[in-house]
Amino acid sequence: MTATIKELANEAGVSIATVSRFLNQNGYVGPNSASKIQSAIDKLGYKHKDPILTTKMKVIEVNFPNIDNPFYAELFQNLSTYLKEKDYDCILHLDHFHIENFDYFFKEIPREKDFVV
Known part of the structure; x- marks a missing residue:
C-alpha cells in the first residue's frame, strides 16, 4: 500500500x-x-498519480499495419473526423504486421483507451 x-x-x-x-x-x-x-x-x-495519466480520456486507438494503402489512409481520415465530432480523440498505431509492436502499445503506453479498432 x-x-x-x-x-x-x-x-x-x-x-x-x-x-x-x-x-x-x-x-x-x-x-x-x-x-x-x-x-x-x-x-x-x-x-x-499524474493527473494527466489518471484523468479519463475519450480515446480510440486505431491499429493498421501501415498507411501505404490509400484505403487505410482514407479510412483513418474519415474515422478520426467522425470521432472528433463525438468528442473523442483518435490515436493511430502502425504495427507494420509485427504483433510485438501491438503488444508493446498495450503494455507500455499507460493511458487508458476507451476502445481499440
Missing part, C-alpha cells in the same frame, strides 16, 4: 498543503521543506 499525503506531511514535519504544492509543483516550497518531503517520499515509497 502506498503512503498518503498526510503520512508524507507527518514524516517530513510539514503541512499537507506544503506536500501538495511540492507534488503538484504549484506554488512555492522552500528548499529545506522540499528536501524533507523528497526524503519522506523515498522512505515511504510514495507514488504520485
